[in-house]
Amino acid sequence: MRIVTIIGNRPQFVKAAAVSHKLRRAHDELIVHTGQHYDDELSRIFFEELGVPAPDRELGAGSGSSTAQTARILAALEPVLAELRPSLALVYGDTNSTLAGALGAAQAGIPVGHVEAGMRSFDRSMPEELNRIVADHASDVLLCSTETALRNLRNEGARGEAHLVGDVMADVLLAFRDIADRESRILDARGLEPGQYYLVTAHRPGNVDVPERLERLVELIEALPARVAFPVHPRTEARLEAADLFDRLEAAPHVELTPPLGYLDFLKLALHARAVLTDSGGVQKEAYLLGVPCVTLRDTTEWVETVEAGWNVLADLDRDAALAALERRPPAERPELYGGGHASDRVCEVVAAYTARL
Ligand code: UD1
Ligand code: UDP
Secondary structure, rough: EEEEEEOOOHHHHHHHHHHHHHHHOOOEEEEEOOOOOOOOOOOOOHHHHHHHOOEEEEEEOOOHHHHHHHHHHHHHHHHHHHHHHOEEEEEOOOHHHHHHHHHHHHHHOEEEEEEOOOOOOOOOOHHHHHHHHHHHHHHHHHHHHOOHHHHHHHHHHOOOOOEEEHHHHHHHHHHHHHHHHHOHHHHHHHOOOOEEEEEEEEHHHHHHHHHHHHHHHHHHHHHOEEEEEEOOOOOOOOOHOOOOOOOHHHHHHOOOEOOOOOHHHHHHHHOEEEEEOOOHHHHHHHHHHHHOOOOOOOOOOOOOOHHOOOOEOOOOOOHHHHHHHHHOOOOOOOOOOOOOOOOOHHHHHHHHHHOOOO
């Protein structure tokens, strides 16, 4: 059976790293890269480090508003799907590439599988929330990371068949954790000591596109009581520059700004951090899986189990709440939440069973 995987940005390259090779053992899988992320440090490095098979088609969608980007992907995808005629299209996560991939395939009458289906923050101001909902309701096979996601889909009456498979990012993390620890030189290169620094990431429009919120983020980072490693996403860099905050942050003696990092360097930084402060979905999960306390710079999360387990605190951009959260001792227990590294096997089983019925 032919399966077309549609991916286009950083977290999706990580997720496909878990699944694509395994799918290819039984299927004719082809990868379509939408071009939403195009810089080497957001795209090529993940294909190289994680061995994601090279894209078979590139749509070159590039940057722009959500509407413009989604429209460009849809328009470019239509002839590609008509040419490739897959039995199933596979999409991941909640980005504009997910939305356009699911919608474009569904409009072409191609069944859609959605990996990481059913995640909800219940915050409609996030562009991802609309993407998730539309992608889920356009999908035929809903591959869920958590029980909560399954429940969300049931509550919404999603018509696709839903399966609990675990989280494919956990598979990648578990496969690469020791390799990253052995091979990455990032701590030495940046003069960081294990356990003596915080790792920060931020790129949500709700935090970085609103100048007053961005300044609160900068103030929060300035107040952190240890060194800080902050790989800066290009959206964030552009907003910091526009608000004259980049130089201020760079001048803070305890803050180490870096470009976006490859997976291995980032994983090594996360593994040895005293704590992680982030507004990323994937990074919250990864902190949990590594046993590193997380402070989420938002007031909602899709990954509610990490909060319930006591390893993640929602502090939004409240500096005092974040500092208080960093004082907490992590719990003794860290239950298995994300499938223990077997999610990609389950994705392949479900896909095989579904396509066998077509
Ligand atoms: C997108 C996703 C977000 C995901 C994130 C992962 C949507 C709505 N958002 O956000 O869910 O968490 O990717 O990192 O799909 N840019 C570059 N180089 C690139 C790509 C982008 O410089 O290779 C810059 C451009 O100025 C662009 C900005 O970053 O306007 C934002 O890129 P975009 O893909 O629109 O959204 P992200 O913020 O990356
Ligand atoms: N990541 C990375 N380098 C970085 C920042 C993040 O390799 O400088 C990885 C991180 O380990 C995770 C993924 O990118 O696997 C998360 O992507 P991001 O935070 O951009 O998106 P989100 O998960 O919020 O959609």
